[in-house]
Amino acid sequence: MxxxxxxxxxxxxxxxxxxxxxxxxxxxxxxxxxxxxxxxxxxxxxxxxxxxxxxxxxxxxxxxxxxxxxxxxxxxxxxxxxxxxxxxxxxxxxxxxxxxxxxxxxxxxxxxxxxPPLQTTSIQIYLPDGHPIKVECYSDDSSNVVLKKFCRLMKIEEKNTDFFGLFLAKDREEKSNGMISSVLFDYVCVRWLKNFESPYISLALVNKEIEDEKKQYKILVRRIVWDSAVEEQQLHEDPGSLKLLYLQALNDIQHNFIDLSAKTKEELARLSEQNDFKKFMQICHKHPSYGFEVLESVISDYPAENTKCCFKVGRRMIVLQYVHDGRLTQALLRSTRIRTWKISHTDAISKKSQMTFQIEYVLGSGIDIMTFQTNQAVLISLFLQSIADEILRDCRSESPTTYKFDDTIHxxxxxxxxxxxxxxxxxxxxSVKDENGSDKEKLNPLFQIICHQMPFENETFEFITDNDL
CATH class of the missing domain: 3.30.1520.10 (Phox-like domain)
Incomplete structure (x- = not known):
């Protein structure tokens, strides 16, 4: 949190x-x-x-x-x-x-x-193509418990569970294509479900006052891998993980989130018919527009005040797409050049409260401050934190971080x-005891909240340079 x-x-x-x-x-x-x-x-x-x-x-x-x-x-x-x-x-x-x-x-x-009644219940977890998977669970099961049950149903190897996450998502208001909205499953993630909450309860709370079923939130499973090289090394030999990656890539292609030529689309269609998911994904990895989580549009002060931007997070960077001088333009913000980020909001109680996400971006010898008006500021922060963790794991050539604590101090x-x-x-x-009773090496902080009141300011990537990528 x-x-x-x-x-x-x-x-x-x-x-x-x-x-x-x-x-x-x-x-x-x-x-x-x-x-x-x-x-x-x-x-x-x-x-x-x-x-x-x-x-x-x-x-x-x-x-x-x-x-x-x-x-x-x-x-x-x-x-x-x-x-x-x-x-x-x-x-x-x-x-x-x-x-x-x-x-x-x-x-x-x-x-x-x-x-909630503490008894066996079930929740629907939606695949990227909109197909629901019924997961039997208890109402007080945490997000990690539910995710592991889902992965077992999908025959995903347990070691790869951490490369996926559960998200609350809603129907995307701004359609990315000209097709009828009911044809394709087009939901945008709004909240990452973490292990301190129950997906069953969180879903019930967010849908409590929404009577129209079409407007209700759903739980989606999405990959949380920010580098295609890591994705290919870790997941392509696991059939369950590979199938999930394929479904998400296919959905992105259908919504034009991945920019492909007509020839490439024909080749991918042929591979899809042959169920050659591995080759399908290898081709996707070669395209720079693959691997992004497309969020809701934001209002940015870059390059000018009140600029409406399409906001994407992926490949260890942020991509802003906006119209400039009548042409579609995009700006690439590398994560390792984001010095700090800060979240603030105007009204914590009102349902119409507006949040802002601000970053300090290193440009040459100077720093440029960019501010985005978006209610997905927390989700963006979690994505950046996840990218930082992935870079650190990659630098240390270790498996997903397991945090151990020295609890022997009295x-x-x-x-x-x-x-x-x-x-x-x-x-x-x-209470958990350290396995061998010894002190553990402290990790350098990747994510830090500077002040004790809103706004929250966070420092990240302080110990990572461009050579680490």
């Missing part, structure tokens, strides 16, 4: 005692409502983190407990602001924000807030925290 804010709080009736009122804080994660959580539950998580991380848990202080349980509006707002600053600071610590304690706690917050405060264990939202059995 890269963004947490708590814009509001509310008073509810306790589910277990209709005569008791409780105050809950509305937590938004990565730009979307996540859960409404009591202060006591958040405090218990804080205590668990102290037990596990000790002095490494730096940043803003957790809002203290009060003698009087019934707080007035001013005190509740102060607590809300304090909680927001605490969690915004918390996610700037890489080994804390990636730790399973955080993921498990936020998953439990969502499940507890939504209160502090004097542990004895003072034992009294809170019985009310913990997280079971003690969840």
């Amino acid at each position: 890269i963004q947490i804010h708590i814009p509001t709080y509310q008073t509810l009736i306790d589910k277990n005692d209709p005569y008791t009122k409780i105050t809950v804080f509305d937590i938004h994660v990565n730009g979307a409502y996540h859960a409404s959580v009591r202060y006591s539950s958040l405090c218990t998580l804080h205590e668990k983190l102290i037990e596990n991380f000790g002095f490494r848990l730096s940043g803003p202080e957790f809002p203290p407990k009060r003698i009087w349980k019934n707080l007035d509006a001013k005190a509740l707002n102060e607590r809300r602001e304090g909680l927001a600053k605490y969690f915004q600071g918390l996610i700037t610590i890489p080994d804390v924000s990636r730790h399973h304690l955080i993921e498990r706690a936020f998953l439990e917050y969502q499940v507890s807030s939504f209160s 502090t004097k405060v542990i004895s003072n925290l034992n009294k809170s264990k019985e009310n913990s939202v997280i079971d003690d059995n969840l």
Whole structure:
């Protein structure tokens, strides 16, 4: 997670005692409502983190407990602001924000807030061609659990699961071709489902007030590989992964997202009829327009104010397409030249809030600041973070990063925290010990939130040069 804010709080009736009122804080994660959580539950998580991380848990202080349980509006707002600053600071610590304690706690917050029936259910995960795959799961299964179940159904090797992701998507309003919209499956990704949430619950929440089924969001599976060389090395020998890549490439071709000559299209059509997916993908890799996630259009101040641009992310770069002097022009922004990026929004509560995504781009000896008005700023940030991780893995010639933590550090405060264990939202059995008890080499931060309040500013690729590509 890269963004947490708590814009509001509310008073509810306790589910277990209709005569008791409780105050809950509305937590938004990565730009979307996540859960409404009591202060006591958040405090218990804080205590668990102290037990596990000790002095490494730096940043803003957790809002203290009060003698009087019934707080007035001013005190509740102060607590809300304090909680927001605490969690915004918390996610700037890489080994804390990636730790399973955080993921498990936020998953439990969502499940507890939504209160779904904890029984076997099913969700539809759509392939790139629009074909739905029914996945049997539990309502409290996390995104990674659901993704692994989907990959088993598709016969994708387990080692390749991390090269795909689940996304909430909606029907693309701006059609990229002249065909009837119902002929082709044309959905645009709006949110990347992460492991701190349940896909079943997140989908139900986003569709809660949408009565028209045609306008409802769906869960899509998409590749999250940003270099065709990595894709070819890792996935082409896995039939399940190869089939998924083929379906996504075919859908992109049908929507003219990949610029191909008539001769190449004929050759690809022949290979498609022969089910020669490997050769099909090898030809696609040779075209520079392959491998991009096409998002919704943005309003940019580059090259001029209020320029409407088609926004693409792929091949470790951002591509802007816009009309300039009557001609379709495109600008290529290499990811390794993006010095920092920043997310901000005008109104955290309004449904019509406008977000902006700003980057500092290195041009020669100078820096150019570009600002884009888009409500997909968080998704773009996650894509850039994923690109950074891929570059780092490539530089180290390692498999997808496995994060390990040194949880053997004990502090004097542990004895003072034992009294809170019985009310913990997280079971003690969840604490993870380092496999060999030794200190692990710290990774250089690729993604960092600079300030504790919005806007969030992030530094990336600081330790990567052009020679690493």
